[in-house]
Amino acid sequence: MSPSSTQEREALQSVTQSGYKWGFETDIEMEFAPQGLSEEIIRLISAKKGDPDWLLAWRLEAFAAWRKMEEPHWGLLHYPPIDYQALRYYAAPKRKPGPKSLDEVDPKLLETYAKLGIPLKEQAVLAGVAAETEAPAQIAVDAVFDSVSVATTFRQRLADAGVIFCSISEAIREHPDLVRRYLGSVVPAGDNYFAALNAAVFTDGSFVFVPRGVRCPMELSTYFRINARNTGQFERTLIVAEPGAQVSYLEGCTAPQRDENQLHAAVVELIAEEDASIKYSTVQNWYPGDAEGKGGVYNFVTKRGDCRGARAKISWTQVETGSAITWKYPSCLLRGEGSVGEFYSVAVTTNHQQADTGTKMIHIGANTTSTIVSKGISAGFSNNTYRGQVKVMPRAHNAHNHTQCDSLLIGDKCGAHTVPYIESRNATARLEHEATTSKIADDQLFYCRQRGLTEEDAVNLIVNGFCKEVLKELPMEFAVEAQKLLAVSLEGSVG
Amino acid sequence: MLEIKGLTAGVEGKQILNGIDLVVPSGEVHAIMGPNGSGKSTLSYVLSGRDGYEVTGGSASFDGHDLLEMPPEARAAAGLFLAFQYPVELPGVNNANFLRAALNAQRRARGEEELDSVAFLKLARAATKKLSMANDLLRRNVNVGFSGGEKKRNEVLQMAILRPKLAILDETDSGLDIDALRIVSEGVNAQRGPDFSALVITHYQRLLDYIVPDKVHVLARGRIVRTGGPELARELEETGYASVLAEVA
Ligand SMILES: Nc1ncnc2c1ncn2[C@@H]1O[C@H](COP(=O)(O)OP(=O)(O)O)[C@@H](O)[C@H]1O
Ligand SMILES: [Mg+2]
Numbered sequence A: 001m002s003p004s005s006t007q008e009r010e011a012l013q014s015v016t017q018s019g020y021k022w023g024f025e026t027d028i029e030m031e032f033a034p035q036g037l038s039e040e041i042i043r044l045i046s047a048k049k050g051d052p053d054w055l056l057a058w059r060l061e062a063f064a065a066w067r068k069m070e071e072p073h074w075g076l077l078h079y080p081p082i083d084y085q086a087l088r089y090y091a092a093p094k095r096k097p098g099p100k101s102l103d104e105v106d107p108k109l110l111e112t113y114a115k116l117g118i119p120l121k122e123q124a125v126l127a128g129v130a131a132e133t134e135a136p137a138q139i140a141v142d143a144v145f146d147s148v149s150v151a152t153t154f155r156q157r158l159a160d161a162g163v164i165f166c167s168i169s170e171a172i173r174e175h176p177d178l179v180r181r182y183l184g185s186v187v188p189a190g191d192n193y194f195a196a197l198n199a200a201v202f203t204d205g206s207f208v209f210v211p212r213g214v215r216c217p218m219e220l221s222t223y224f225r226i227n228a229r230n231t232g233q234f235e236r237t238l239i240v241a242e243p244g245a246q247v248s249y250l251e252g253c254t255a256p257q258r259d260e261n262q263l264h265a266a267v268v269e270l271i272a273e274e275d276a277s278i279k280y281s282t283v284q285n286w287y288p289g290d291a292e293g294k295g296g297v298y299n300f301v302t303k304r305g306d307c308r309g310a311r312a313k314i315s316w317t318q319v320e321t322g323s324a325i326t327w328k329y330p331s332c333l334l335r336g337e338g339s340v341g342e343f344y345s346v347a348v349t350t351n352h353q354q355a356d357t358g359t360k361m362i363h364i365g366a367n368t369t370s371t372i373v374s375k376g377i378s379a380g381f382s383n384n385t386y387r388g389q390v391k392v393m394p395r396a397h398n399a400h401n402h403t404q405c406d407s408l409l410i411g412d413k414c415g416a417h418t419v420p421y422i423e424s425r426n427a428t429a430r431l432e433h434e435a436t437t438s439k440i441a442d443d444q445l446f447y448c449r450q451r452g453l454t455e456e457d458a459v460n461l462i463v464n465g466f467c468k469e470v471l472k473e474l475p476m477e478f479a480v481e482a483q484k485l486l487a488v489s490l491e492g493s494v495g
Numbered sequence B: 001m002l003e004i005k006g007l008t009a010g011v012e013g014k015q016i017l018n019g020i021d022l023v024v025p026s027g028e029v030h031a032i033m034g035p036n037g038s039g040k041s042t043l044s045y046v047l048s049g050r051d052g053y054e055v056t057g058g059s060a061s062f063d064g065h066d067l068l069e070m071p072p073e074a075r076a077a078a079g080l081f082l083a084f085q086y087p088v089e090l091p092g093v094n095n096a097n098f099l100r101a102a103l104n105a106q107r108r109a110r111g112e113e114e115l116d117s118v119a120f121l122k123l124a125r126a127a128t129k130k131l132s133m134a135n136d137l138l139r140r141n142v143n144v145g146f147s148g149g150e151k152k153r154n155e156v157l158q159m160a161i162l163r164p165k166l167a168i169l170d171e172t173d174s175g176l177d178i179d180a181l182r183i184v185s186e187g188v189n190a191q192r193g194p195d196f197s198a199l200v201i202t203h204y205q206r207l208l209d210y211i212v213p214d215k216v217h218v219l220a221r222g223r224i225v226r227t228g229g230p231e232l233a234r235e236l237e238e239t240g241y242a243s244v245l246a247e248v249a
Helices: A006-018 A039-049 A053-068 A107-115 A129-134 A155-160 A168-174 A176-182 A193-201 A442-450 A455-471 A476-489 B040-048 B072-077 B095-109 B117-130 B148-162 B178-191 B205-210 B230-239 B242-248
Strands: A030-032 A091-093 A139-145 A148-152 A164-167 A206-210 A219-225 A236-241 A246-254 A261-264 A267-272 A277-284 A296-307 A313-320 A325-328 A331-334 A340-349 A354-363 A369-379 A383-392 A400-410 A415-424 A430-439 B002-011 B014-024 B029-033 B053-062 B080-083 B166-170 B197-201 B215-220 B223-228
Touching: A039 A053, A039 A193, A053 A193, A139 A155, A139 A164, A155 A164, A164 A168, A168 A176, A168 A206, A168 A236, A176 A236, A193 A267, A193 A296, A206 A219, A206 A246, A236 A246, A236 A277, A267 A277, A267 A313, A277 A296, A277 A476, A296 A313, A296 A340, A313 A325, A313 A354, A313 A455, A313 A476, A331 A340, A331 A369, A340 A354, A340 A383, A340 A455, A340 A476, A354 A369, A369 A383, A369 A415, A369 A455, A383 A400, A400 A415, A400 A455, A415 A430, A442 A455, A442 B072, A455 A476, A455 B095, B002 B040, B014 B040, B014 B053, B014 B197, B014 B223, B029 B230, B040 B053, B040 B072, B040 B080, B040 B166, B040 B197, B072 B080, B072 B095, B080 B148, B095 B117, B095 B148, B117 B148, B148 B178, B166 B178, B178 B197, B178 B205, B205 B230, B215 B230, B215 B242, B223 B230, B223 B242, B230 B242
Parallel strands: A139 A219, A206 A236, A219 A246, A236 A267, A246 A277, A261 A296, A267 A296, A277 A313, A296 A325, A296 A331, A313 A340, A325 A354, A331 A354, A340 A369, A354 A383, A369 A400, A383 A415, A400 A430, B029 B197, B029 B215, B080 B166, B166 B197
Antiparallel strands: A030 A091, A139 A148, A164 A206, B002 B014, B002 B053, B215 B223
């Protein structure tokens, strides 16, 4: 770690005081768009990205739609109005975006990701081919820094398997037909206020294409980092699994600690064809703001998966510990006969954080099944809402949903809310909903402490036990990370 | 050695212990008997440091540590173990993981090396076998869905693995059938030795046929009203507490 500027030193210092360990700032030369949002800015972003004409047209259409829309306020969230004209919509580290190899990546960026624990070096590969094949778990990483992707690892190995994994900017350049075919096909440009904003100004994100019958040979992962001040991050991820293909993808994210709020409005689209399966895991750790509720990321995200073919499966797993505001409902359109949707969620809110998160399961095809397991943990003065919709369309014979929705309260100043919307238009549907709210009981804490555990360890143990059903859905390597993250997030929330 | 002098304590402003004097030398097992509501569980909570139980006077020390000054986890690390009258359920928390975390927390606090999962499992399996318990007890979540008897046995299993210097067993025999009673007693007897002492809280003389105490104390209305040898338990079994209470009234 090189304390290259006083700014960075100060940032680090405040981090050690507050417990958010990812809050440092990288001092790097950046290129910005002027503040504000207009057609001109969108044309500028589009030109910077070298968009094809159809994409510019799509962005402008989205912008026109956005201007006619109103910010949604049905979530149980309270925040001051966002001034969209005060933000910047493009920020990129200077140097050419999209370096050809890791050698071309700014060392400061590599250092940033190393500090975050994200290896952007293909270590096993550098150590030799033998080591590569022996390494038990390899993860290909796409790293997005502010508005652009700075590196994607293990590309060759993936390419050999026929898998495309790259930044969406690169995909637009190299595979325009594929992108054009699928982009916006699950979340249309004008889907909702934040999705329209994203479509207008998105600057990067990841693209994954797994061809027919291919099982992706490694975990794919994207790591998002907001660094620049007063800059929104609007990434867009598109994952396509052709018939019989399988892929597991994980996204992680952090941001520096700042007093002002940062806006993040992402869109994720998943497409699973016949017999394909996509597992999408998120460990969301944006800066949550300080103990008084100052600063933090506003996280307004639209994630939707489309099970297009028979027996397709889409599984969302999320561990949400960060952000001042979370507004996010990863959903599944269960179109293909016998398709399967899953949503496993742990959402932790502490201090003054607010989370309104859940899922939508739309049963369209016959014999479709969905499973929802939501675990909300609230501490401090926070508010944690599960909002979920299960909808069964007329042709979805024998649809089945099971929803399990549990809330755990730590302390008595926080809130937990469960808002289920259930709509069935087919009498053969079986819909089960269970909800519980519990507190970490004094007798549980005492029992653990009597056995020798500190109060903090006791809370972690109880919380991890509470979340177990969800954590076991994460890829192995990340389950441990997620447990640590839960522990860090809840530090000092008891007593 | 546990030394309690003039201990008074209460909960929610209500005094429950009215001056307890009690000495349990190292190596000895003492039984505490007494009517319901006399303060037996309260004494065990006060000694182990449960929040909400307020000490208003007196002292309690163990092997030179001032117990009342220590947080519960430090008392545990110093060797104090409480087998709960009502063991607590921890949903989703695997029994083996829980025990390993507890054992290692205690070892850390004492400056001893932690056990890795292989060494721990070996230890835990041996203890489970010795107590004729099913191995799956270790794999299940702490006390979740356990029968009353299983919960009590799990307490004794924890004691066998944590190897305390002072064990307080709060009605561990209640609700056990005769076989379970024998197993639980064997678990306690296996720990007996010069460095182990125990306070066995019970209503029933039959437990004391298996765990033969060095002394028997009668606790009534927050005081120790009588102390004797094992024969006192047999006397109480025959005459009930009425005669003892009448004496002190
Ligand atoms: N948390 C509490 N709040 C109020 N009263 C309590 C509490 N715990 C125990 N008591 C009272 O203290 C007395 C002693 O209880 P306890 O120690 O459980 O007795 P024992 O274990 O001997 O049956 C009883 O009158 C009981 O009602
Ligand atoms: Mg009792």
